[in-house]
Amino acid sequence: MANLHSAIELFPTPDHDHHSCAASILEAAERICAERRVRLTEKRRQVLEIIAKSHTAAGAYEILEKMAGPKGRPAPVIVYRALDFLMAQGFVHRLASLNAFIACANPQSDHGSQFLICRDCRAVMEFSNPTLGKAIHEGAQAASFSVDATMVEVSGLCAACARAQHE
Amino acid sequence: MANLHSAIELFPTPDHDHHSCAASILEAAERICAERRVRLTEKRRQVLEIIAKSHTAAGAYEILEKMAGPKGRPAPVIVYRALDFLMAQGFVHRLASLNAFIACANPQSDHGSQFLICRDCRAVMEFSNPTLGKAIHEGAQAASFSVDATMVEVSGLCAACARAQHE
DNA sequence: GCAACAATTGTTATTGTATAACATTTTATG
DNA sequence: CATAAAATGTTATACAATAACAATTGTTGC
Ligand SMILES: [Zn+2]
Ligand SMILES: [Zn+2]
Ligand SMILES: [Zn+2]
Ligand SMILES: [Zn+2]
Numbered sequence: 001m002a003n004l005h006s007a008i009e010l011f012p013t014p015d016h017d018h019h020s021c022a023a024s025i026l027e028a029a030e031r032i033c034a035e036r037r038v039r040l041t042e043k044r045r046q047v048l049e050i051i052a053k054s055h056t057a058a059g060a061y062e063i064l065e066k067m068a069g070p071k072g073r074p075a076p077v078i079v080y081r082a083l084d085f086l087m088a089q090g091f092v093h094r095l096a097s098l099n100a101f102i103a104c105a106n107p108q109s110d111h112g113s114q115f116l117i118c119r120d121c122r123a124v125m126e127f128s129n130p131t132l133g134k135a136i137h138e139g140a141q142a143a144s145f146s147v148d149a150t151m152v153e154v155s156g157l158c159a160a161c162a163r164a165q166h167e
Numbered sequence: 168m169a170n171l172h173s174a175i176e177l178f179p180t181p182d183h184d185h186h187s188c189a190a191s192i193l194e195a196a197e198r199i200c201a202e203r204r205v206r207l208t209e210k211r212r213q214v215l216e217i218i219a220k221s222h223t224a225a226g227a228y229e230i231l232e233k234m235a236g237p238k239g240r241p242a243p244v245i246v247y248r249a250l251d252f253l254m255a256q257g258f259v260h261r262l263a264s265l266n267a268f269i270a271c272a273n274p275q276s277d278h279g280s281q282f283l284i285c286r287d288c289r290a291v292m293e294f295s296n297p298t299l300g301k302a303i304h305e306g307a308q309a310a311s312f313s314v315d316a317t318m319v320e321v322s323g324l325c326a327a328c329a330r331a332q333h334e
Numbered sequence: 335g336c337a338a339c340a341a342t343t344g345t346t347a348t349t350g351t352a353t354a355a356c357a358t359t360t361t362a363t364g
Numbered sequence: 365c366a367t368a369a370a371a372t373g374t375t376a377t378a379c380a381a382t383a384a385c386a387a388t389t390g391t392t393g394c
Binding site: 039041043044074075077078081085099 | 370371372373374375380
């Protein structure tokens with residue numbers, strides 16, 4: 001996961017070679033599932049593969065389309081169940097502002113969701129800013145509020161799209 | 168809006184007297200609408216009133232139920248149009264993590280959305296932590312990302328519900 | 335007042351997102 | 365292999381949001 005000091009190189013550019021990202025996500029998932037004695041079944045793997053294939057968030061029905069075989073696409077509940085599993089294991093995050101899903105950049109560590117979302121190319125970057133996490137926790141504490149989960153979604157324009165607009 | 172140094176008194180407790188909160192929200196809305204020469208029509212006022220009546224977020228269809236008269240409830244689009252207006256004027260915020268709506272605690276100032284949401288009593292507190300806002304902006308800048316809108320939704324347990332669980 | 339126009343509301347239909355309930359199949363365990 | 369648990373299949377439904385167009389209400393200048 002990007003710690004925003006080296007983030008400039010890490011925001012997914014439209015042209016970057018993505019094969020290694022996707023492969024390493026699948027690899028990590030298999031390893032972690034083995035460790036935890038949970039099963040990365042065919043459906044679950046298929047959904048994760050589809051999500052990991054892109055740095056843009058995928059909607060549930062978009063995933064369904066990509067799962068479609070000769071007999072047409074599976075029922076919605078199929079993808080939602082796979083997503084529930086993948087989110088429980090921390091392999092996938094849900095972006096509430098988009099009703100869409102993105103592969104986790106760092107599935108090992110338990111972490112709050114913090115995302116930059118480009119409104120133009122729809123690329124998503126997950127980041128983890130300690131200052132931000134600390135500010136949230138302190139704020140909550142001041143209200144005697146005990147935190148379960150935090151959601152930070154920042155929408156705007158990525159550097160590449162900002163440049164493109166100036167041309 | 169709470170600036171989390173005095174937040175302990177401000178998280179809405181289940182038993183607090185709410186009439187003044189709701190009344191002042193409606194009052195402020197009327198004043199601001201007059202200033203801006205926009206119309207707080209009957210439907211809009213009704214929707215705002217329903218939302219302001221509670222410190223828990225209201226779903227669109229929940230609002231529809233409460234709008235129901237002898238002829239049944241109005242069409243969904245009625246409430247969504249009112250919500251669009253109320254959000255544009257800054258009287259209401261949408262909570263993406265709940266697909267629900269809450270009255271703004273400080274409709275004067277333009278501000279990013281930051282909320283504490285109790286998973287138990289479902290009460291919502293809007294807050295504005297400058298450190299948090301700054302951290303988000305700095306993080307985005309480090310990624311050369313220009314921010315349009317930020318969304319911070321923190322779910323957990325409020326103080327009252329935490330106490331209740333310990334009994 | 336009233337014509338002309340803009341804003342708001344009404345009506346019907348549709349798309350998108352997500353879950354409930356229950357049957358069947360697959361996998362792990364003794 | 366019998367049993368139980370986990371995962372998948374099937375059908376139906378609930379909830380969230382928008383599209384397209386008609387009717388009504390409010391505003392403005394004459
Ligand atoms: Zn992550
Ligand atoms: Zn972009
Ligand atoms: Zn607000
Ligand atoms: Zn509570």
